[in-house]
Amino acid sequence: MAELKNDRFLRALLRQPVDRTPVWMMRQAGRYLPEYRQTRAQAGSFMDLCRNTELATEVTLQPLRRFPLDAAILFSDILTIPDAMGLGLRFAPGEGPLFDHPVRSGADVAKLGVPDMEDDLGYVMDAVRSIRSALAGQVPLIGFSGSPWTLATYMVEGGSSKTFGKVKAMIYDDPDTAHRLLSLLADAVTAYLNAQIQAGAQAVQIFDTWGGVLTPRDYQTFSLDYMARIIDGLIRQHEGRRVPVILFTKGGGQWLEAMAATGADALGLDWTTSLGEARRRVGDQVALQGNMDPSMLYASPERIRHEVEALLNDFGPGSGHVMNLGHGIHPDVPVAHAQAFVQAVVELSPRFHT
Amino acid sequence: MAELKNDRFLRALLRQPVDRTPVWMMRQAGRYLPEYRQTRAQAGSFMDLCRNTELATEVTLQPLRRFPLDAAILFSDILTIPDAMGLGLRFAPGEGPLFDHPVRSGADVAKLGVPDMEDDLGYVMDAVRSIRSALAGQVPLIGFSGSPWTLATYMVEGGSSKTFGKVKAMIYDDPDTAHRLLSLLADAVTAYLNAQIQAGAQAVQIFDTWGGVLTPRDYQTFSLDYMARIIDGLIRQHEGRRVPVILFTKGGGQWLEAMAATGADALGLDWTTSLGEARRRVGDQVALQGNMDPSMLYASPERIRHEVEALLNDFGPGSGHVMNLGHGIHPDVPVAHAQAFVQAVVELSPRFHT
Numbered sequence: 262m263a264e265l266k267n268d269r270f271l272r273a274l275l276r277q278p279v280d281r282t283p284v285w286m287m288r289q290a291g292r293y294l295p296e297y298r299q300t301r302a303q304a305g306s307f308m309d310l311c312r313n314t315e316l317a318t319e320v321t322l323q324p325l326r327r328f329p330l331d332a333a334i335l336f337s338d339i340l341t342i343p344d345a346m347g348l349g350l351r352f353a354p355g356e357g358p359l360f361d362h363p364v365r366s367g368a369d370v371a372k373l374g375v376p377d378m379e380d381d382l383g384y385v386m387d388a389v390r391s392i393r394s395a396l397a398g399q400v401p402l403i404g405f406s407g408s409p410w411t412l413a414t415y416m417v418e419g420g421s422s423k424t425f426g427k428v429k430a431m432i433y434d435d436p437d438t439a440h441r442l443l444s445l446l447a448d449a450v451t452a453y454l455n456a457q458i459q460a461g462a463q464a465v466q467i468f469d470t471w472g473g474v475l476t477p478r479d480y481q482t483f484s485l486d487y488m489a490r491i492i493d494g495l496i497r498q499h500e501g502r503r504v505p506v507i508l509f510t511k512g513g514g515q516w517l518e519a520m521a522a523t524g525a526d527a528l529g530l531d532w533t534t535s536l537g538e539a540r541r542r543v544g545d546q547v548a549l550q551g552n553m554d555p556s557m558l559y560a561s562p563e564r565i566r567h568e569v570e571a572l573l574n575d576f577g578p579g580s581g582h583v584m585n586l587g588h589g590i591h592p593d594v595p596v597a598h599a600q601a602f603v604q605a606v607v608e609l610s611p612r613f614h615t
Numbered sequence: 616m617a618e619l620k621n622d623r624f625l626r627a628l629l630r631q632p633v634d635r636t637p638v639w640m641m642r643q644a645g646r647y648l649p650e651y652r653q654t655r656a657q658a659g660s661f662m663d664l665c666r667n668t669e670l671a672t673e674v675t676l677q678p679l680r681r682f683p684l685d686a687a688i689l690f691s692d693i694l695t696i697p698d699a700m701g702l703g704l705r706f707a708p709g710e711g712p713l714f715d716h717p718v719r720s721g722a723d724v725a726k727l728g729v730p731d732m733e734d735d736l737g738y739v740m741d742a743v744r745s746i747r748s749a750l751a752g753q754v755p756l757i758g759f760s761g762s763p764w765t766l767a768t769y770m771v772e773g774g775s776s777k778t779f780g781k782v783k784a785m786i787y788d789d790p791d792t793a794h795r796l797l798s799l800l801a802d803a804v805t806a807y808l809n810a811q812i813q814a815g816a817q818a819v820q821i822f823d824t825w826g827g828v829l830t831p832r833d834y835q836t837f838s839l840d841y842m843a844r845i846i847d848g849l850i851r852q853h854e855g856r857r858v859p860v861i862l863f864t865k866g867g868g869q870w871l872e873a874m875a876a877t878g879a880d881a882l883g884l885d886w887t888t889s890l891g892e893a894r895r896r897v898g899d900q901v902a903l904q905g906n907m908d909p910s911m912l913y914a915s916p917e918r919i920r921h922e923v924e925a926l927l928n929d930f931g932p933g934s935g936h937v938m939n940l941g942h943g944i945h946p947d948v949p950v951a952h953a954q955a956f957v958q959a960v961v962e963l964s965p966r967f968h969t
Binding site: 424425426427429430433434473474475476477478480512514515532533534535538554555556557559560561564568571591593 | 778779780781783784787788827828829830831832834866868869886887888889892908909910911913914915918922925945947
């Protein structure tokens, strides 16, 4: 393996000194880039692109050719695990992901098993190996998975949802079935992230996109406890380095203390939480990642730069911050605005690290 | 005016002793009730129903005939003010509200004025007077309005939105125009709620449905400051009683201290915040309203009753709590489950008030 030339991202996640604040963007390989849209058209469907090692590698690297980013993130989908479990994932235009075989009962859960990481999900590991090799040590590679709760919402609802009525009916009325499903998913996510680490991922992020729709008690019971179990089971040391784990619950700003107690190295924040307040609340237990409103990229480059400065000031001096958006970049933002965001971090952050 | 026979709701909002916890449900006059669907079919469009004094009175009273609720809420829409400003409100099937003339520029804002409360919004005041008279003192009547920020999101986006890209581009890139719009809306909402109070509303609620999509700083600047200005301008004493004001920001759980400082009498909470923690944070500054997950009404009556008990325990003994859902009731919940929710509050709450 090529030696890592830029470890700013990994160091910041472990709150070790850095020369400037590292930066990447959730969904940085995405539709806002014309070259992504071209590769995507070439690949066929979204899942065809995920399964094509060469093209998945290509789109992962595209944003790094444009911007001085400090990390690459595996190009894949959060629903690869339920797809590998045989639920029949489809993407319907304008409807988002759909499962042909949703999980609605204990009998449905009993039919499911942990997928084989090479037989069923080998295309993901192939992508990790290929991207890692193509990166040639330029920046570290982030692996990722959806959280058990987030995967369960799609599996039980059969797709996206506004009210989460079916999956909530399950946790409220048939919690045993919900726990069996979440337990299986926790095992699958643990195996999946460990396989990604063994294939070359140098950090991993757990995306709990829908943890924020739960009550505080249910968040702990049905989402956070399973993420804590996953973190306990992860390979934390690989290739002679610590593999940092980032925990991101969208809408989780009220629960940072509990999230920090899971053993994660860093917490991802959405833009509804102040970085400075979050830092005061978690102390030096964890690093923080985030949290510019992705809609700020609709504003002018000058305004974006001003916001980057405000965020850097809010976190304050010292290591322990990875700049990012608070959620994935929107597909219709101008490329020049993404550029302005990254460039502002590169130019303005060194004075916070002396 | 008939004497008020049940003032439990008004007393709890002012943290005065009550015999049991009062209860109502956001959107209690709604599609989950078969008699509502029948009246709605008779009326024509949704706005036709809002404009028909007799039928708006009828649907307001329907849930009170079924359940021992402690308050009625004016049947109306949150977008009556922008409609009265001439934006051309329509409801497209499956798309929600749409405005034919969205507000996109300073020139668009300059064309707008505060509507006349009797000429332009007289149908709302007629409904308030009619409902108040029909209630005959059974329970108090709640008036309401959308918050300036929430109204602005629909006016600038031209309808519902997922990313709020247009209205955020306005606050980020052209804050002066945004402030002119919000200031005008604050004047309109103040006049609107005061007209409702003079027509007979005995408490008012400000619905800030979309305040939770903002950063902490922008929430303060673009939403909360305008709500505080409204509260300052409201009639607080009418018919010899205090008119309590309830402030509800969905997703505002991180900002309760700032919300309590506006002078509101009570804060509405969604289900992501613990009632007990919220009470500790706001002390005896304000009462609290909420906060059962509306999706809990998909669960069995036994489970619903158990949750009501958990919420009562979470708030603890003493006055200052109005039981409610954390958001509007979903249209597809069984009526018997709504019944179970209200009944459980009636039966289980007296022991918290001795």
